[in-house]
Amino acid sequence: MVIAPNLQLDTDVWVKYSWEEFLAIADKISHLKAKLYYHQQYMRIEMSPVGPLHARQNSIISKVISLYATVKNIRIVELVNASFRQLNKSEFQPDLAYYIGTEFELPPRTNIPINLKEFSPPRLVVEIGASSVNDDLGAKRLLYENAGTEEYWVIDVNKDDVIAFSISEGRSGEIQESLVLPKLAISLVETALKRSQTEDDGAITRWLLQTFS
Structure with a gap:
């Protein structure tokens, strides 16, 4: 091409x-x-992707995570399509990336890839895919295991499925509840995706706020 x-x-x-x-x-x-x-x-x-399917899923996942962190008073910063670089080793550009907690230092406001020799990797990364899901679960999963992220979500837009992994010591295992966003059930994230098929953002936001509170 x-x-x-x-x-x-x-x-x-x-x-x-x-x-x-x-x-x-x-x-x-x-x-x-x-x-x-x-x-x-x-x-x-x-x-x-330029279609509404990927864009809508991206928006819903972002909304769930941001609202949960807000209600639970968790310090969080979201980056959309940011590039992270380990010099001479690797680079990745997830759909969504999150710095979470009290200790992180934000990278400078530039348009160059974030240098992971100077700054910590995001604790949570999210990949949203249709045709790329097998790769998201395979090669990219290995990439994120080696990059030092703590949690990795794969969103299958064709099924409204969320496959979440906790990463520790270079290995990952599937989880049903987030560890970096304590007590956030992955099933609730999937429910939000399914509700987005028939409900507008206002209705979903009100439901999320009521649920998280």
């Missing part, structure tokens, strides 16, 4: 590149709406 003048690259597959080649490609396509991942000498390019 041609995604830039004189630059033909495959998307939605992992292709082997050196770190230097990855950086050169990332620089050339920085103006495009593309998400970049790099792990164990392999790069993946994903063109950002």
